Amino acid sequence: MEPQRKVTFKIADDVMVYGDVSLLQVVMENLFGNAWKYTSKRDLAHIEFGVTDHGGKRACYVRDNGAGFDMTNAEKLFNVFQRLDDTGEFEGFGIGLATVKRIIQSHGGWIIGEGEAGKGATFYFTLDDQLQYESINTERKGEVIMAQT
Ligand SMILES: Nc1ncnc2c1ncn2[C@@H]1O[C@H](COP(=O)(O)OP(=O)(O)OP(=O)(O)O)[C@@H](O)[C@H]1O
Ligand SMILES: [Mg+2]
DSSP, X not given: OOTTOOEEEEEXXXXXXXXXXXXXXXXXXHHHHHHHHHTTTXXXXXXXXXXXXXXXXXXXXXXXXXXXXXXXXXXXXGSTTOOSOOSSOSOOOSOHHHHHHXXXXXXXXXXXXXXXXXXXXXXXXXXXXXHHHHHHTGGGGGGOEEEEO
């Protein structure tokens, strides 16, 4: 798939989080999928995953140097069927980030997007500690395992 593209990936090693493995896989697929899609017009794309301090919280992030978006509409990104790109350059339904937000919230975390039109985007998310997650998902306690992203 798209072997002609030039993309550099910088992925932090050994990042450990608590969460539901299959749901967190959906999160990562959507965030990396968006990073991949919205950098498709770049001659040289950069996509990065890491962990940083965001407002005193340990947050994971996915960053790209793609099309970015205007921050004035940033909160709408997470609404179902809401797409900020109206140029028709990129295909999509506008459901990925809404799903991601629900998954992150069910883990007791938050997700925010920061971007600049034409420059790129970064999505930061937290997952709360295991105790909080277990109290939200008591019926699924047996499935709470450590996930390596
Ligand atoms: N990495 C990104 N760079 C620039 N804009 C983004 C990025 N990720 C999301 N967006 C903006 O947020 C909107 C919502 O993202 P979302 O993933 O929900 O939808 P989509 O990618 O358009 O479609 P779908 O994920 O359903 O295939 C996108 O239409 C786009 O405008
Ligand atoms: Mg998407």
